[in-house]
Structures are given as C-alpha cells and as structure tokens.
Amino acid sequence: MSTKPRRFGIAALQLKLDEADNLELLLHKIQRTKLRYPWIRMVVLSELALRGVGAQHARELPSAEEEAFCRSARELGIWLIPGSMYERCGSAVFNTTPVINPAGEVIARYRKMYPFLPYEKGVTGGDQFVVFDIPEVGRFGVSICYDMWFPETTRALVWLGAEVIIHPTKTDTIDRLDELSIVRSSAAVNQCYFVDVNSAGAQGVGRSIIVGPEGETIHEASVEEEVITFEVDLEKVTQVRERGIKGLGQTLKSFRDGRVDFPQYERGAVSPALEQLGELKVPE
Structure with missing residues (x-):
C-alpha cells in the first residue's frame, strides 16, 4: 500500500440561489472562496445552480456560460464542477455537469442518468459514466441528485475506480432527510468519499x-448559505478498502469475489412484480 499523502482540498458551495440567471453571482462566489481559502484545489456547486429548473433554459455546449466557468477555473488554477446545466443536443435535453480542469479545459461532461421523473419533464437520461483522474491524487466520479437513489450508479463509478463521488444536488422537498441517509450508506457500502452539494434559498x-469512506459525517450543513471546506485523504480510502470499515467489512473485495448472477441484470429481464406498478406518472 502506498504511503505517499494523497490529500486534496475541496470547497462545496451551498449558496442561496434564486430560480434566475445566477452566473455573475456564481463566478463571484467561486473567486471569493479561492481567495479566502488558497489551499482549495476544487470548487463544487449545486445542481442547476446556473438558472434553476426548466428545460427551456437548455443551451448547446460549449456555451458562453460554460466558457465563463472555464475562464474562472483557469484564472484561479482550480478544478471546477459548476453544478449542472441543461444541455440541448439535437432534439434532446440533458441535465449535464461539466468537469473543468485548472487549465480551463472541459475534460468531461456527465449527463444525469436518472432525471427526476415524472417531475423533471422534457429531460432525457444519459447513459455514460464519468470518472476522471487528478494527477498524484486519485480518481473521482460524478453523479447528479436522483442518480444516487439507484445504488447501481454509485457502485459502477467505484467499479471504474472512483474514490470520491462528486454529487451536485437540487432538493427543495421534504425527502432531504432520506437523501442524507442514502449518502451515508452509499459512502459506507462503497468505501468512498461522497460530496453531496445542495442549494439553499x-x-x-x-x-x-x-x-x-467509513460512512462518517465530515460535515452536515444547515439550511442557510455555507461554504464547506474540507480535505479528502485518498490514502484513507485505500486503507479502508484493504482493511475493512473499522477493520471489519471488506465490502468491495466480497463484491469482486462473489459469483452471484443478479436476475435484474440479465439481458431482456422482466420483473412481473415491477410490471405491476403501472405507469410512471405524477400521483393523483
């Protein structure tokens, strides 16, 4: 096991945001955060921070707004995950998170796999997982909000090597407490860091x-605006995965070594139980 430190400073910005054009506010907050916390190497914003909900806000990417985020990352020398934005691609609209490196380059765009249907109307789900490497630090994965309710998405990112999951969220509903439990369990069963950034206001x-990576809460924010600064220690991820949580369950090794054929993943599989649930629609 490597003993070289792999620590990495992150700022998660839980901002009070309106359902409006927030670009200038976001750029200001990003710059102010880096100036106040110069040790920070990544800034993460919440889902749809740019304009809020509505497929009518979709733009083709790259867009002028995305390029503004790229300039900010380049000027500040940071990795930037600017929440997500609606992306128009032909006749489809995706909920997309760009990954921007310190050179101001978009190195990946992750399209939310599970739009919050039937409420997130007009949005198509993506089908490609995104992981990216930060040199001499480790591998990060991206998911968005409702994706984590499908544990296969997080496990797939970890299968691809992710040690930290960056997870922009936009939750304004009563189920936030349930989401907190999902984040904790996702981190524990996958022995990874989970960075879940919601909006306020x-x-x-x-x-x-x-x-x-042991399911421990590093910070839980209030309902007000907060700049959450912390370090991830990826050597701890390695240690927990090798030795087990609290020196006990070595979950990923057991999953790797298992020989179970899950029926739900067989090609063309149909579940009579799930078929009985009926159409996906708003409850009446």
Whole structure:
C-alpha cells in the first residue's frame, strides 16, 4: 500500500440561489472562496445552480456560460464542477455537469442518468459514466441528485475506480432527510468519499453533506448559505478498502469475489412484480 499523502482540498458551495440567471453571482462566489481559502484545489456547486429548473433554459455546449466557468477555473488554477446545466443536443435535453480542469479545459461532461421523473419533464437520461483522474491524487466520479437513489450508479463509478463521488444536488422537498441517509450508506457500502452539494434559498433546502469512506459525517450543513471546506485523504480510502470499515467489512473485495448472477441484470429481464406498478406518472 502506498504511503505517499494523497490529500486534496475541496470547497462545496451551498449558496442561496434564486430560480434566475445566477452566473455573475456564481463566478463571484467561486473567486471569493479561492481567495479566502488558497489551499482549495476544487470548487463544487449545486445542481442547476446556473438558472434553476426548466428545460427551456437548455443551451448547446460549449456555451458562453460554460466558457465563463472555464475562464474562472483557469484564472484561479482550480478544478471546477459548476453544478449542472441543461444541455440541448439535437432534439434532446440533458441535465449535464461539466468537469473543468485548472487549465480551463472541459475534460468531461456527465449527463444525469436518472432525471427526476415524472417531475423533471422534457429531460432525457444519459447513459455514460464519468470518472476522471487528478494527477498524484486519485480518481473521482460524478453523479447528479436522483442518480444516487439507484445504488447501481454509485457502485459502477467505484467499479471504474472512483474514490470520491462528486454529487451536485437540487432538493427543495421534504425527502432531504432520506437523501442524507442514502449518502451515508452509499459512502459506507462503497468505501468512498461522497460530496453531496445542495442549494439553499429558493432553489433548495440546504443540508449539504460530506461523508467519508467509513460512512462518517465530515460535515452536515444547515439550511442557510455555507461554504464547506474540507480535505479528502485518498490514502484513507485505500486503507479502508484493504482493511475493512473499522477493520471489519471488506465490502468491495466480497463484491469482486462473489459469483452471484443478479436476475435484474440479465439481458431482456422482466420483473412481473415491477410490471405491476403501472405507469410512471405524477400521483393523483
């Protein structure tokens, strides 16, 4: 096991945001955060921070707004995950998170796999997982909000080597407490860091949460605006995965070594039980 430190400073910005054009506010907050915390190497914003909900806000990417985020990352020398934005691609609209490196380059765009249907109308789900490497630090994965309710998405990112999951969220509903439990369990069963960044104000109920690879809460935010700064220690991820959580369950090794054929993943599989649930629609 490597003994070289792999620590990495992150700022998660839980901002009070309106359902409006927030670009200048976001750029200001990013710059102010880096100036106040110069040790920070990545800034993460919440889902749809740029304009809020509505497929009518979709733009083809790259867009002028995305390029503004790229300039900010380049000027500040940071990795930037600017939440997500609606991307128009032909006749489809995706909920997309760009990954921007310190040179101001978009190195990946992750399209939310599970739009919050039937409420997130007009949005198509993506089908490509995104992981990216930060040299001499480790591998990061990206998911968005409702994706984590499908545990296969997080496990797939970890299968691809992710040690930290960056997870922009926009939750303004009563189920935020349930989401906090999902974040903790996702981090524990996958032995990874989970960085769940929600919005506050008109866009969300706050309560962002940062969880470590033993399921430990590093920080749980209030409902107000907060700049959450912390370090991830990826050597701890390695240690927990090798030795087990609290020296006990070595979950990923057991999953790797298992010989179970899960029936739900067989090609063309149909579940009579799930078929009985009926159409996906707004409850009446």
